[in-house]
Amino acid sequence: MKRRDFIHLAGMGSGAMALPFSAFAHEVEIGQLLTPLLDTSQKKQLADIALNTAKSLGASYTDVRIGRYLNQFVTTREKKVQGVTNTESFGVGIRVIANGTWGFAASNSVTPDGIKKTTERAVAIAKANSKFQREPVKLAGTPSYGEVSWKTPIVKNGFEVPVKEKIELLLNANAKAMENGASFVNSLIFLVNEQKYFASSEGSYIDQDVHRTWPNFQVNVVDRQSGQFKTRSAFSAPVGMGYEYLDGKAGDKIKAPGDIILYNKSYDIVEDAAMAAQQAKQFIAGKSVEPGKYDLVLEPSHLWLTIHESVGHPTELDRVLGYEANYAGTSFLTMDKWQSKNFKFGSDIVNFVADKTQPGSLGSVGYDDEGVKCKSWELIKDGVLVNYQAIRDQIGMLGQKESHGCCYSQSWSDVQFQRMANVSLQAGKKSLTPEQLISNVEKGIYIVKDGSFSIDQQRYNFQFGGVLFFEIKNGKIAGMLKDVAYQANTQEFWNSCTEICDERDYRLSGAFNDGKGQPSQSNAVSHGSATARFNGVNVINTGRTIL
Numbered sequence: 001m002k003r004r005d006f007i008h009l010a011g012m013g014s015g016a017m018a019l020p021f022s023a024f025a026h027e028v029e030i031g032q033l034l035t036p037l038l039d040t041s042q043k044k045q046l047a048d049i050a051l052n053t054a055k056s057l058g059a060s061y062t063d064v065r066i067g068r069y070l071n072q073f074v075t076t077r078e079k080k081v082q083g084v085t086n087t088e089s090f091g092v093g094i095r096v097i098a099n100g101t102w103g104f105a106a107s108n109s110v111t112p113d114g115i116k117k118t119t120e121r122a123v124a125i126a127k128a129n130s131k132f133q134r135e136p137v138k139l140a141g142t143p144s145y146g147e148v149s150w151k152t153p154i155v156k157n158g159f160e161v162p163v164k165e166k167i168e169l170l171l172n173a174n175a176k177a178m179e180n181g182a183s184f185v186n187s188l189i190f191l192v193n194e195q196k197y198f199a200s201s202e203g204s205y206i207d208q209d210v211h212r213t214w215p216n217f218q219v220n221v222v223d224r225q226s227g228q229f230k231t232r233s234a235f236s237a238p239v240g241m242g243y244e245y246l247d248g249k250a251g252d253k254i255k256a257p258g259d260i261i262l263y264n265k266s267y268d269i270v271e272d273a274a275m276a277a278q279q280a281k282q283f284i285a286g287k288s289v290e291p292g293k294y295d296l297v298l299e300p301s302h303l304w305l306t307i308h309e310s311v312g313h314p315t316e317l318d319r320v321l322g323y324e325a326n327y328a329g330t331s332f333l334t335m336d337k338w339q340s341k342n343f344k345f346g347s348d349i350v351n352f353v354a355d356k357t358q359p360g361s362l363g364s365v366g367y368d369d370e371g372v373k374c375k376s377w378e379l380i381k382d383g384v385l386v387n388y389q390a391i392r393d394q395i396g397m398l399g400q401k402e403s404h405g406c407c408y409s410q411s412w413s414d415v416q417f418q419r420m421a422n423v424s425l426q427a428g429k430k431s432l433t434p435e436q437l438i439s440n441v442e443k444g445i446y447i448v449k450d451g452s453f454s455i456d457q458q459r460y461n462f463q464f465g466g467v468l469f470f471e472i473k474n475g476k477i478a479g480m481l482k483d484v485a486y487q488a489n490t491q492e493f494w495n496s497c498t499e500i501c502d503e504r505d506y507r508l509s510g511a512f513n514d515g516k517g518q519p520s521q522s523n524a525v526s527h528g529s530a531t532a533r534f535n536g537v538n539v540i541n542t543g544r545t546i547l
Contacts, residue, residue, distance in 0.1 A: 100136025150366025154242025346494030
């Protein structure tokens with residue numbers, strides 16, 4: 001099992017240790033809350049205490065975030081339930097500008113007195129920090145939205161679905177995997193509900209209810225005779241949807257090259273688990289790849305991670321400026337490349353858009369965590385770098401007047417800062433299916449689902465693996481391969497993109513655990529694409545030992 005997959009499953013199974021929770025988070029009984037529910041009028045009254053207190057102490061700007069964060073993990077292994085964990089975190093985070101400097105404080109005491117004291121602490125921190133501030137913070141303007149609300153458009157709230165039903169679904173998937181030859185199988189359902197109330201001294205009062213869902217599994221097949229094994233993870237994508245994603249509607253299934261079934265707007269975990277065991281056995285018997293140059297056909301469930309690492313991170317402005325380097329390093333996309341207005345990031349058909357409004361995506365919200373209405377904007381247009389990802393105190397460095405609306409905090413107890421939006425490769429403009437794309441490839445490899453990867457600290461030189469690999473010979477799938485990884489640098493790779501399938505093949509995938517910052521925070525983000533072709537990419541054999 002790959003390290004990242006181990007963290008996803010083992011960490012979640014033991015209370016999701018790999019994912020962020022406030023120090024004030026509590027384990028709660030199923031269906032119960034440990035803290036009182038407040039309606040929007042009560043939250044507004046509490047927020048106004050912070051706003052008025054900060055103003056009286058000399059703050060020029062204040063925002064308040066009152067948040068309840070709920071998480072549920074249901075985990076199983078083979079025929080056993082490993083755990084059912086519910087967490088709840090509730091509190092308030094207050095951010096101010098005083099003497100031209102940021103100050104932040106947070107508390108789990110969401111009472112008039114607790115909020116007043118927390119605000120006083122935030123202002124005191126800002127004033128202390130101002131002694132070291134060289135230039136005052138400058139915020140881009142944003143409209144006052146008054147009292148507004150936004151909700152993830154879910155059909156079924158996963159937190160209201162009985163745990164028994166979730167367990168039965170997972171154990172059924174495990175049983176199907178075992179029936180089809182799995183040696184071991186772990187499975188889980190992970191649910192997130194962020195109930196966030198934002199208020200600012202600029203007159204916005206924003207109430208949001210955000211839901212995310214992630215069903216997942218790891219099927220392991222061991223060939224004891226040869227000593228070989230294969231792990232095949234789920235073809236599910238984590239989504240910004242409700243429990244309806246697990247309905248597995250037939251119309252949402254995609255028959256892909258290699259006789260595999262992929263999923264789009266709903267997911268059938270039982271069907272996928274059975275298919276996973278069968279494919280893992282086929283993989284063990286597959287042919288080890290011959291190193292060399294290949295035309296790669298990359299399916300969206302694989303390509304999302306390459307997009308995340310080689311496009312999403314290097315277009316974050318704080319990394320470009322060298323202000324941030326944690327987890328993903330800085331960026332080779334320095335300001336001079338953007339200022340030239342002709343830096344050729346990719347081929348002419350490569351277009352990347354950042355979007356915080358994309359339905360079903362992990363990053364979809366109505367407003368970001370500093371009260372900016374979310375939108376979409378271009379990053380790469382016709383292969384040329386045209387913009388970055390920036391928030392209110394950064395956007396002026398680009399000579400732009402409006403934040404991109406991509407500020408986020410993982411909880412009320414953490415300060416908000418610039419986080420990656422949903423960054424997606426736009427579908428091709430000409431009619432093209434994956435089958436048609438493959439029919440023109442003489443020597444290639446079709447790669448499905450993301451695997452291990454490595455990339456340097458400027459997000460330039462990289463190596464990516466996958467989960468399933470199919471050899472392409474003279475326009476046809478010719479069997480399964482193994483030990484495949486490809487190497488390139490970011491600019492070379494995206495300039496080798498020669499074809500992208502049309503919007504009929506466009507799909508989202510993504511991750512719950514995009515790490516950044518110190519102390520670290522996690523962000524949930526999706527990346528979309530259609531199946532795409534990349535010519536002449538270097539492929540290595542990962543199964544051969546070099547002496």
